[in-house]
Amino acid sequence: MKFYLRRIAFYVITVWAAVSLNFLLPRMMPGDPAAIMIGKLRRASGGRELSPQVIEDIYALLGADKNTSPWDQYLAYWGRLLHGDLGLSSTRYPYPVVELIGNALPWTLFMVGTATVISFILGIVGGAWVGWKRGTWLDHLVPATALLQSIPYFWLALVLVAVFSVQLGWLPIVGAYDPFEFPSGPEWSWDFFVSALQHAFLPALTIVISSIGGWLLGMRNMMVSTMSEDFVVTAEAKGLRPSRIRDRYAARNAAIPSLAGFSIALAFVVAGSIVTEQVFSYPGIGKLMIQSVQGLDYTLMQGVFLVITLTVLAANFLMDLLYGLIDPRVRSHG
């Protein structure tokens, strides 16, 4: 019980720290978003004067409010946050940030989430197998995973697109679904689901190829170490079936540190997925993040950063619970 309480306390503090960091960072960033917006409007209207009303509206939305103290702004920020108000985007004015994120998040969870889970499972299972077959030619596979891990995500993505989408035409080039078949957007139909799977295949493949190496290697190393533990010898001596030894004794114990390393690995996956989404124009959170940073859309940037952090935290929390369930040692003196 104490273990869970400690973990929950940790997560609460981390959420607070993330939100505060989120509040501080854009305010420390230079450049005046209101002036940028006004400049854009002026250019777009061919140098025509903007009416004072328009200018006033923009300052109300984007300008730094010089009348309230930073502390009051901070409290107001928390207040708005708890009401679900993340502000209005400046690059996609007047759409609320919550709406933009709400449209993008499901796609990321779908593609990146699936890819991460597949990569994790394949990596653990593959690593267990390679570890089981230690000392055979499979050991030479290990450097190959090193190669895979070192390839820059976007380079791999661009090569895959050039070969499979443009040259061979087997897979779509961009997007999350076929806009020609579904001009009104997503719908609940089998056809749409298939189109979404088709479009998610290459991006997910990129993520899987680039991240599987880490899981596989870690699992293989743990497997090899575990296999030489005494309890495995005991199991052998007892005459248990090889598959039982492998699955119930060795792999289970070997998988635990991999779970522990999940949070570290997740950081790499988030990074890779941001770049992958950009290459494939996949309408997820990562692409939104890039657009907001490049356009200095402060409200959107804050919102996306917060959501990414919270999602990662949630994933870690789930992993922690799982870890606590699987490994009783952690619960007793965690």
Add this chain to the structure above:
Amino acid sequence: MADRFAGIRYLMPRWSAKLGAGLVIVGLITLFGLVAPFFTADPRDSSNKGLLPPSPEHLLGTTKLGYDVLAQLATGTRGSLYVGLLGGLSAMLLAIVFGILAGYFGGWLDEVLMLATNIMLVIPGLPLVMVIAAYVQNTEGLGDFARSSTLVALILGVTGWAGSAVVLRAQARSLRTREYVAAARVAGERGLRIIFVEIIPNLVPLIAAQLIFGVMAAVLGEAGLSYLGLGPTNSITLGTMLNDAQTGQAVGSHAWWWFIPPGAMIALLGTGLALVNFAIDEIVNPKLRLAPQAARQQRRATTAGKGVAGGGAYA
């Protein structure tokens, strides 16, 4: 009398094909990055025709602006190695401070440092780096420095230490309970001295492994940042080369000689570093070397009919 070098020899990696290959790859790449720029053309000389395929005059062809790709590759490798080393070193230093100090001293220092580490760990790296990079690079008065590879390396280092810190802390905690450390404490040695003299030397293989990870992470991180336009645009690195190739529509112009080499170089460097890391893994965890050897012997014995085990864990 015990061999004075026994301890060091114990720490050095055992020779193996993997280690050899890794060292050779890394060595060659480093040599290429350090020496080749003196022998190749000027990477910023645009007097050649653009997008020339490989020829005896330009072994790897030219870019869209007429720069010699081989010259760019050599200078870029040097630039990337610099970013990787600086980023990896700064990450390692921070990891040592946050990890080993926390692990050894324990108590409230441990709690505070670990809280900071865990927060850094769960806040996603790339978004944080993007925001910080965008912030720092736009700051007034930095001038040239704002887009330099030094700054990018430092940003990557400052945001990338958390994973290593966790690993180092776990090891430091377990080392704290060893007898020789207890002996040193009883003898009255101060905490920091114990760390430097007793703990860190025993952690050298682990620190080396984390440093190698850090270098690779910094090189890949710089490539990713460059792709997003936040990289060190005033320098030539493998990442800026890839970005130039991509914005210069290298793939669309079928200029594979411009696009493939930088990515391949990064992948090769990573492979070499990873192979060295495997060898280090085997020092840290000797079972990784011994167990496969033992298993191989067992299997051979079984096939030759001399084995005792009829399968089991060595099937």
Add this chain to the structure above:
Amino acid sequence: MKKISLALAATAVALSLTLAACTSPAPAPSGSAASSAPATAATLRVWAGSTTPITVDFNPFHVDTALYGTYGPIYEPLFFFNQLSSDAPVPMIGQSYNYSADGKTITITIKPGLKWSDGQALTAEDVAFTMGYGPNKTDKMISATATDDTTIVLKYSSPQFTAASQLLGSTMIVPRHVWSKIDNYMKETNDNPVGSGAYVVKTTSDASYTFTANPNYRDPVPITNVQFLGIDSNQSGQDLLSTGQIDWTGMFIANPDSVTGTGAIGTMNQQQDPTVMVTCADASKGCKGDQTDVAVRQALNVAIDRSQLAEKAWVNLVGKANPAFVLLPRDQKWLTDSSLAESPQTANAAQAGQILEAAGYTKDDKGFYAKNGKEISLDLFSPDGWTDYNDAAKLIAEQAGKAGIKITARTVSEAEYWTPVTDGDFQLAMYGLTQSVVADPFSNYDQYFFGKSTAKVGDAPVRGQNYSRYSNAVVNAAVEAAAATDDEATKKAEYAKIQAQIAIDLPYIPVVLNASQAFFNTKNFTGWPTDANLYADPLPYLSVAPAIVLLNLKPVQ
């Protein structure tokens, strides 16, 4: 276990590929039309530049965020001004117009019997309402009245000869029965626009939006459906174009033959907008740096190698710039001094040296020109991602270095590019001017060279886009004189004065005339503009011109 894991992996891969294969036939990598959905012959797919996610906004007052197609296909102005020719404006809602002798009154007649897309009648009341609504009402306007169902009279306090294209060609007419009820037009996203144009909105999604023909339009609409896509990178746009999945786009493709080679795609390249190095030219307004010395600007002008820039940074797709800022051959009649017809195309380091030495600079031991021991050192920046500008900046820095002028080229984020340029807090920047949309260079001079269009360093100009902080009394007087008259001879004489001054002062150093490439499907659609028949500029991201093009197309049966 080996079998199970392998089997699982294989099944997953096979499943996805099978689904991919059997749901839709793969698009052929040749130029044939996409077969992912059976394209009805009358659906045109276009990428005008929208990125995803597409946020619905058809508000014509949102000049920055309104979706492509709002201006022209949905809403129309009174007349269409074809920026490629000097022909008279083409009537759209308007039928004819004329100015009073002093230019302060404009009388417009509109076509009778017009309807809005919701069936209500479009009368002069709507036009008068539009002209006086929101940002359309300038402070020079006195009144806008409908004297009868088809006549409008606009009265101003100053001559409006030069505002014709703005008032009559760029002001979208909106229905009074909709907009008179809207207080805050800035917050309106106008999801279901009521316009007079050939199209109405059919569906929208975050990846595309589709228009369909307006049944209440006055003329037949040959292309029934137009789908606008959101695409995020030029590479993807090019890929989709070459695999036949989009039919019309305007984008920079370095190797256009790779796309047009199949014969299914045609292209046109109109070079119009001058690309320049904008300098902060006037020290008295607060500009800092060596570029405030006119000798340095003149030296730079001859030191750069424009033909090499055109070849390397723009793949020979651009035109030649000139220091008179007159678009040739369209505006040929407004150019007086033919020696100003072209900027020097090759580098002349010797001449640059002479100019600097005559101004008191000497070469130091590093080979750079310096005065009083201080080297000339200039900072040139351009936005990330604008590859042609960035490449040009790198090359310019090298070329200037060879002539003894030290320039450091750097890139900055896009948002961080506009602020210093607007505020004057810069030395040199790569910049693009917008060419005058009518066959008269007046707006070039007015927007970019006029003293009243600028501000001192630290302030943004209140009107116009003269970011160079340039102000020359002769030029200012000439601009005002030219604005007040309609007489060609007078205007030409004033322009001659302006051209002479700006060619010497060079507040904007001309580089090239930037390319605007359009690519379109000639296999499935005919009627596109050609060199012989430039009835409109076939760029889908322009205002109004796309509507004209769409009305002239015909699907191939």
